[in-house]
Amino acid sequence: MKAVGVTEFGGPEALRVLELPVPEAGPGEIRIRVHAAGVNPVDAMVRRGEAFVSAAQPPYVPGMDAAGVVDQIGEDTDTDLAIGERVMAVAVVSGTHGAYAEHLVVPVESVVRIPPALSDMEAATLPMNGLTARMALDILQPPPGGTVAVIGAAGAVGGYAVQLATADGYRVVADAAPRDEQLVKELGADVIVPRGNDFAQLVRQHFPQGVDGLVDTAALAGIAAGAVRDGGRVATSAGGDSSGERGIVTQHTFVPNYAREHAKLDRLRQLAEEGRITPRVAQTLPAEQAPEAHRLMAAGGLRGRIVLIF
Ligand SMILES: NC(=O)c1ccc[n+]([C@@H]2O[C@H](COP(=O)([O-])OP(=O)(O)OC[C@H]3O[C@@H](n4cnc5c(N)ncnc54)[C@H](OP(=O)(O)O)[C@@H]3O)[C@@H](O)[C@H]2O)c1
Numbered sequence: 001m002k003a004v005g006v007t008e009f010g011g012p013e014a015l016r017v018l019e020l021p022v023p024e025a026g027p028g029e030i031r032i033r034v035h036a037a038g039v040n041p042v043d044a045m046v047r048r049g050e051a052f053v054s055a056a057q058p059p060y061v062p063g064m065d066a067a068g069v070v071d072q073i074g075e076d077t078d079t080d081l082a083i084g085e086r087v088m089a090v091a092v093v094s095g096t097h098g099a100y101a102e103h104l105v106v107p108v109e110s111v112v113r114i115p116p117a118l119s120d121m122e123a124a125t126l127p128m129n130g131l132t133a134r135m136a137l138d139i140l141q142p143p144p145g146g147t148v149a150v151i152g153a154a155g156a157v158g159g160y161a162v163q164l165a166t167a168d169g170y171r172v173v174a175d176a177a178p179r180d181e182q183l184v185k186e187l188g189a190d191v192i193v194p195r196g197n198d199f200a201q202l203v204r205q206h207f208p209q210g211v212d213g214l215v216d217t218a219a220l221a222g223i224a225a226g227a228v229r230d231g232g233r234v235a236t237s238a239g240g241d242s243s244g245e246r247g248i249v250t251q252h253t254f255v256p257n258y259a260r261e262h263a264k265l266d267r268l269r270q271l272a273e274e275g276r277i278t279p280r281v282a283q284t285l286p287a288e289q290a291p292e293a294h295r296l297m298a299a300g301g302l303r304g305r306i307v308l309i310f
Pocket of ligand 1: 040041042128129132151152153154155156157158175195196217218220237238252253254255256300301302
């Protein structure tokens with residue numbers, strides 16, 4: 001099968017088209033004929049040898065988000081999915097096991113149907129980032145009707161965090177650069193503050209006691225924790241820490257821990273079906289142009305994901 005990966009870690013140019021054996025689905029597993037693979041920041045870390053490095057010898061195949069059709073069901077696999085059904089999945093990268101490939105084998109818990117109204121490209125932007133946003137909110141555990149602040153709200157994790165928090169009934173305050181204000185408003189944020197280093201002070205103008213929890217997707221937890229009330233929580237997907245400050249607890253998301261949380265993935269499917277979370281595609285490119293996809297991602301400023309077509 002065709003895959004895209006690295007035989008040597010490096011820059012975007014290190015990504016090559018590879019010919020790899022088609023993997024077989026074992027017990028409890030589903031094989032997907034991948035049509036679309038989302039390109040996420042972690043893929044660049046895999047490419048550079050900074051994430052998911054294991055004892056496996058290269059090549060390494062990045063990719064944590066896949067959409068396509070079921071093309072094999074392993075024996076003793078408890079599923080109501082049928083061959084040919086459109087599905088999306090989260091993949092935990094290991095060696096050549098990643099979503100930048102024509103075929104991907106994943107545990108059945110990591111797979112759900114694609115909502116009929118979504119394209120494969122849109123679906124390939126949802127599982128990993130949606131589960132990360134879910135995990136961030138689960139870390140925060142705000143009280144019913146509580147308040148959540150989101151940094152990086154125009155990004156993939158941040159955007160889903162705004163939409164999931166809204167769906168959960170929380171009041172959401174989010175940051176936005178001027179060009180993103182309309183987008184973040186449409187995502188459902190109740191209050192929007194200008195993006196910048198004075199986030200905490202701006203949030204306090206609207207919530208003088210501080211918010212119950214902060215989702216940080218831009219490694220700003222250290223300076224933004226001032227927005228959080230005493231004893232509140234911070235969930236960061238990008239690093240940084242503010243634990244200890246006024247009893248605030250910071251926890252990092254680690255989405256592989258949610259890769260088999262089928263009910264949570266299925267809830268994302270349901271919310272997408274209801275139009276309450278909205279996957280965003282910035283651009284699609286043929287798989288062969290993965291180096292260009294990584295260059296575009298590194299340049300920043302994308303709104304929505306780049307998706308590789310297999
Ligand atoms: N550990 C995990 O489980 C996990 C899972 C998923 C993602 N992540 C990590 O989480 C981070 C976010 O991922 P993502 O996919 O959401 O990235 P993304 O789509 O690029 O979103 C990041 C957002 O943050 C904004 N931003 C950057 N610097 C900022 C600043 N100083 N102030 C305010 N906003 C700023 C970006 O705006 P511009 O585009 O304008 O710069 C962008 O809108 C990445 O570091 C990713 O690797 C971790």
